[in-house]
Amino acid sequence: MKFDEKRINDLLQSEPAAWSQDDLSWFDQEYFEQIENKTLPPEEHQRVIQMMANDQVVMNHYLRLKRTQGSDKESFLLFLRKPIAIAASLAGILMIYWLTNVNLNTNENEDMFRSPTEFSIYPQNAKTLSESPTYLVAPPMDNKFKIKLLSNQKVIWETHEMSTPRIYLPPEVRSQLQTGKYSWQVYNYDGELTHSYKFSID
Numbered sequence: 001m002k003f004d005e006k007r008i009n010d011l012l013q014s015e016p017a018a019w020s021q022d023d024l025s026w027f028d029q030e031y032f033e034q035i036e037n038k039t040l041p042p043e044e045h046q047r048v049i050q051m052m053a054n055d056q057v058v059m060n061h062y063l064r065l066k067r068t069q070g071s072d073k074e075s076f077l078l079f080l081r082k083p084i085a086i087a088a089s090l091a092g093i094l095m096i097y098w099l100t101n102v103n104l105n106t107n108e109n110e111d112m113f114r115s116p117t118e119f120s121i122y123p124q125n126a127k128t129l130s131e132s133p134t135y136l137v138a139p140p141m142d143n144k145f146k147i148k149l150l151s152n153q154k155v156i157w158e159t160h161e162m163s164t165p166r167i168y169l170p171p172e173v174r175s176q177l178q179t180g181k182y183s184w185q186v187y188n189y190d191g192e193l194t195h196s197y198k199f200s201i202d
Contacts, residue, residue, distance in 0.1 A: 024061050032065040120166075121184070127199045132177035135168045136184055143189040149173070150183045161189070177201055 027048075034040045035048055052059040121127055121136050136147060147167055148158040157173045169177075179201050186195040 024058065027058070027061055027065075029065060029068075032062070032069070035062075036066075036069075121197065121199055125197050127197075129199060129201050132174040132201060133169060133199070134174070135166055138165045138167065138186050139195055140165065141186070141188065141194075145189065145194070146187045146191075148185045148187065150185065151176075151180065153183075 035045065038045060040048070048058075052062050121129075121133050136149075138145060138147060141163075144161040144163050146159055146161050148155050149169075150156065156176060157169070159167055181198065181200045183196060183198045185193055185197075188194050
């Protein structure tokens with residue numbers, strides 16, 4: 001049957017009264033979905049549209065059903081977002097773990113300078129070592145002091161003025177200390193020699 005707008009208008013106008021909420025039991029969720037999906041017969045679909053256009057109660061009922069369905073969609077989207085957020089978090093954790101492991105493995109494969117067994121020299125004169133010392137420990141001083149390291153009476157390294165008793169030798173200095181005899185001297189704040197010690201590397 002072909003859609004006849006005039007006939008539908010006539011039918012609507014012949015309705016005895018406007019729709020009430022109680023009269024809309026037929027306009028349920030299933031019917032609403034058929035309207036939205038346009039699965040109703042064209043004549044029926046057009047008739048409902050005309051009802052909504054001419055009767056505010058029908059329109060309000062339609063809008064109420066639409067809001068309900070919209071809420072359901074939002075709830076569904078929120079439901080979907082939670083697994084997505086969890087998956088993203090897990091992916092981030094796995095990425096950090098992977099990057100950390102890659103960096104650690106890379107570092108393990110590199111030749112890194114490692115300090116030899118630490119030898120300290122606290123004023124023990126004529127101490128014999130098997131390797132170059134890692135640090136020197138100066139005797140207690142009342143003020144700032146300076147240390148000079150010598151080989152054959154020639155200064156090969158000296159510190160700036162300091163107050164901490166334990167002085168680490170830089171790697172480039174330790175690498176110069178080969179088999180032989182060395183000495184180190186402590187100078188006070190006024191530049192006076194206060195302590196002198198010798199050691200050898202065998």
